[in-house]
Amino acid sequence: MAEPYTSWGLYPKLPQRGVTLSWRNQAFPAIAGEVLPRGNGRSYGDSCLAENGTLIDARGLDRFISFDPTTGRLACEAGMLLADILDVSVPRGWFLPVTPGTRLITVGGAIANDVHGKNHHRRGSFGHHVLGFELARSDGRRIRCTQDEEAELFPATIGGLGLTGLIVSAELQLVPIEGAWLDVETIRFEDLGSFFALSTESDATHEYTVAWIDCLAQGSALGRGVFTRANHARASGGREPRAPRRIPLTPPISPVNGWTLRAFNELYYRLPRAPRSLQHYRTHLYPLDALRDWNRLYGPRGFLQHQCVVPATSAPEAMRAILGAIAEAGDGSMLAVLKMFGDMPGRGLLSFPRPGASLALDFPFRGPSTLALLDRLDRIVMGAGGAVYPAKDARMSGETFRRGFPDWQKLEATRDPKIMSAFWRRVTADTRKES
Amino acid sequence: MRKVLILGATSAIAQATARLFAAKGDHLFIAGRSADRLEMVRQDIAVRGAASVGVFAIDANDRARHEALLDAAERAMGGLDTVLIAHGVLSDQKACEGSVERALVDIETNALGVIALLTLVANRFEARRSGTIAVISSVAGDRGRKSNYVYGAAKGMVTLFLQGLRNRLAAAEVQVLTIKPGFVDTPMTAAIPKGGPLWAKPEDIATGILAAIEKKRDVVYLPWFWQWIMLIIRMIPERIFKRLSL
Numbered sequence: 089m090a091e092p093y094t095s096w097g098l099y100p101k102l103p104q105r106g107v108t109l110s111w112r113n114q115a116f117p118a119i120a121g122e123v124l125p126r127g128n129g130r131s132y133g134d135s136c137l138a139e140n141g142t143l144i145d146a147r148g149l150d151r152f153i154s155f156d157p158t159t160g161r162l163a164c165e166a167g168m169l170l171a172d173i174l175d176v177s178v179p180r181g182w183f184l185p186v187t188p189g190t191r192l193i194t195v196g197g198a199i200a201n202d203v204h205g206k207n208h209h210r211r212g213s214f215g216h217h218v219l220g221f222e223l224a225r226s227d228g229r230r231i232r233c234t235q236d237e238e239a240e241l242f243p244a245t246i247g248g249l250g251l252t253g254l255i256v257s258a259e260l261q262l263v264p265i266e267g268a269w270l271d272v273e274t275i276r277f278e279d280l281g282s283f284f285a286l287s288t289e290s291d292a293t294h295e296y297t298v299a300w301i302d303c304l305a306q307g308s309a310l311g312r313g314v315f316t317r318a319n320h321a322r323a324s325g326g327r328e329p330r331a332p333r334r335i336p337l338t339p340p341i342s343p344v345n346g347w348t349l350r351a352f353n354e355l356y357y358r359l360p361r362a363p364r365s366l367q368h369y370r371t372h373l374y375p376l377d378a379l380r381d382w383n384r385l386y387g388p389r390g391f392l393q394h395q396c397v398v399p400a401t402s403a404p405e406a407m408r409a410i411l412g413a414i415a416e417a418g419d420g421s422m423l424a425v426l427k428m429f430g431d432m433p434g435r436g437l438l439s440f441p442r443p444g445a446s447l448a449l450d451f452p453f454r455g456p457s458t459l460a461l462l463d464r465l466d467r468i469v470m471g472a473g474g475a476v477y478p479a480k481d482a483r484m485s486g487e488t489f490r491r492g493f494p495d496w497q498k499l500e501a502t503r504d505p506k507i508m509s510a511f512w513r514r515v516t517a518d519t520r521k522e523s
Numbered sequence: 524m525r526k527v528l529i530l531g532a533t534s535a536i537a538q539a540t541a542r543l544f545a546a547k548g549d550h551l552f553i554a555g556r557s558a559d560r561l562e563m564v565r566q567d568i569a570v571r572g573a574a575s576v577g578v579f580a581i582d583a584n585d586r587a588r589h590e591a592l593l594d595a596a597e598r599a600m601g602g603l604d605t606v607l608i609a610h611g612v613l614s615d616q617k618a619c620e621g622s623v624e625r626a627l628v629d630i631e632t633n634a635l636g637v638i639a640l641l642t643l644v645a646n647r648f649e650a651r652r653s654g655t656i657a658v659i660s661s662v663a664g665d666r667g668r669k670s671n672y673v674y675g676a677a678k679g680m681v682t683l684f685l686q687g688l689r690n691r692l693a694a695a696e697v698q699v700l701t702i703k704p705g706f707v708d709t710p711m712t713a714a715i716p717k718g719g720p721l722w723a724k725p726e727d728i729a730t731g732i733l734a735a736i737e738k739k740r741d742v743v744y745l746p747w748f749w750q751w752i753m754l755i756i757r758m759i760p761e762r763i764f765k766r767l768s769l
């Protein structure tokens with residue numbers, strides 16, 4: 089079924105149409121007006137929506153170009169899904185060096201948001217493993233970009249929100265693995281302080297670390313949660329997980345409400361777990377992919393994500409303030425995820441990952457009260473010297489964005505004049521001179 | 524390990540099918556009219572695990588080179604056991620009504636080119652008493668409609684030709700598979716507004732093609748529900764049908 093173009097959070101709702109590309113030697117589409125490159129639409133807010141509604145749908149650019157199983161160097165078209173790369177590379181002993189919590193995103197989208205994963209402390213973000221890419225600009229130029237050859241466009245495009253041109257293809261360096269399974273440890277912790285201690289300890293020994301936080305817990309239990317840490321394993325755990333199930337339609341009323349959230353958080357925290365187990369990479373790294381179109385569970389009004397990063401020094405205080413604000417609003421989040429980023433600075437002008445603690449939350453959209461809560465979270469993040477992640481955003485103020493990404497003007501200077509997203513218009517609107 | 528020749532290998536449905544063959548480690552020989560595009564497809568299916576990938580640039584209507592195409596495929600793969608014919612053009616019905624030339628060119632591509640190659644393949648497979656011939660026809664070939672009867676007539680000719688060929692080759696144990704997709708989201712249908720449950724993805728069609736080949740099916744509608752839709756459409760009396768806008 090051909091699906092309409094939405095953002096993953098189904099908010100905001102802006103009508104979109106797509107011009108599809110099928111071949112990488114096709115010219116940049118000659119369309120009057122502004123356009124926006126589109127990957128698989130897994131960005132939550134309006135960074136994957138075109139300001140005027142015309143997308144260049146790059147999903148048809150999904151071919152491999154070359155793969156060397158002796159070196160792990162891979163070249164592919166930019167609309168290829170990470171899932172397709174893994175299907176081919178894992179049986180040959182190679183893994184993506186960095187992967188977000190879903191494998192259903194494209195290589196182009198991974199570069200444009202310089203995405204991170206549970207191993208940021210070890211590997212940095214996606215851009216660190218990009219050897220080069222080809223960029224198609226609306227003036228017809230094709231530019232091969234590497235760190236050395238294109239000192240401006242290369243860093244502008246990594247984390248460049250699709251604004252510097254259409255990424256047509258890319259070369260990536262994969263990492264060797266011994267099998268498809270992970271050795272996973274799960275540890276329940278009682279409060280935020282224990283999280284920071286567990287993180288410090290585990291980041292030295294484990295490739296993947298992350299925590300789920302019960303964001304409805306208050307008082308002395310504030311910040312309690314479940315920590316997982318994992319390494320690639322040599323052993324196999326048996327049968328592969330089964331194919332994804334699907335949410336067939338959007339329920340008219342969201343089953344995600346205060347009551348179910350409270351029940352979910354309590355249960356999830358208490359759930360008895362094997363302290364150590366072998367898990368298939370798909371089960372451990374992509375639990376949400378097991379339920380296709382799960383975003384529909386939030387109902388027709390959609391939902392919002394909020395992901396921030398704050399420097400380590402201010403992290404304990406800021407996280408306490410954020411969790412306090414959420415618990416107070418009673419507007420909890422099912423998927424509250426906390427992770428310490430490592431020290432490696434991003435290679436992109438506007439890379440989101442930076443040293444510190446990153447908290448990701450989601451909220452069913454309930455109108456002004458939801459927006460007010462998120463504004464309150466922004467203020468805490470700004471006070472702590474942090475930043476809010478554009479890939480997950482649909483509402484932050486221009487000022488919040490620009491404080492978190494002070495190099496935004498350099499990106500604006502390299503932006504392809506024909507490309508514009510609803511996000512970029514929104515966060516730069518108040519800086520444009522009225523004409 | 525199959526030895527597969529695909530004509531029209533740059534089609535979206537053919538590419539998706541070639542990926543499935545490649546993942547199974549089959550040998551592939553891909554033919555089509557654009558050398559650039561064939562090269563991109565070759566690189567892709569080589570990475571996806573094909574035992575070998577050969578390339579042959581040919582216009583499907585260049586009938587003088589059909590023998591050369593089959594020879595080249597057999598030479599490259601050390602044999603040939605499966606042929607998939609996938610090329611086609613969706614006719615601009617209005618243009619065909621206004622131009623004899625347009626109508627005949629499309630009928631040549633969608634039907635005559637296919638039949639020409641099939642004739643040669645059939646003789647080779649019959650002599651060997653084995654092989655699989657799979658051809659993408661269309662539900663449009665099941666009944667003529669005013670919106671696309673030039674395309675439909677060509678597909679209908681292919682369907683009927685395959686039916687006869689299947690009857691002839693049954694004795695030689697050669698599989699002849701008629702593939703009838705419904706609406707598929709591919710470059711061919713780029714101009715048509717899409718949405719709704721009737722539209723399938725090329726990957727879904729490819730999965731159906733591979734399954735039909737492996738199950739030695741004769742005719743397959745893809746997705747399956749088109750069999751029932753077309754049954755109803757074929758049952759409408761002509762007296763009524765001629766007044767409908769479908």
Ligand SMILES: Cc1cc2nc3c(=O)[nH]c(=O)nc-3n(C[C@H](O)[C@H](O)[C@H](O)COP(=O)(O)OP(=O)(O)OC[C@H]3O[C@@H](n4cnc5c(N)ncnc54)[C@H](O)[C@@H]3O)c2cc1C
Nearest residue numbers: 127128129130131188189194196197200203204249250255
């Ligand atoms: C369940 C889930 C979990 C997630 N977990 C994480 C996580 O752990 N870490 C993380 O960093 N992110 C995470 N994300 C966010 C997601 O990884 C990013 O939003 C990613 O960029 C989406 O890629 P996409 O292919 O869907 O691109 P889209 O969302 O379609 O587009 C994203 C951006 O990339 C640009 N773009 C896409 N293709 C091209 C191209 N070919 N050329 C130029 N620009 C292009 C677009 O213009 C847009 O600005 C998650 C999302 C989901 C739904």
Ligand SMILES: NC(=O)c1ccc[n+]([C@@H]2O[C@H](COP(=O)([O-])OP(=O)(O)OC[C@H]3O[C@@H](n4cnc5c(N)ncnc54)[C@H](OP(=O)(O)O)[C@@H]3O)[C@@H](O)[C@H]2O)c1
Nearest residue numbers: 533534535536557582583609610611661704706707709711
């Ligand atoms: N899409 C649908 O809804 C649908 C429904 C039913 C049946 N079908 C049939 O499915 C088959 C595949 O089509 P598709 O949907 O995958 O569309 P597609 O991607 O547009 O493929 C059509 C292919 O036909 C090739 N072609 C056209 N004329 C040719 C010629 N003279 N010589 C060689 N190759 C030629 C094209 O080659 P170039 O790449 O060089 O242009 C292209 O690869 C076709 O037979 C079509 O009729 C499609």
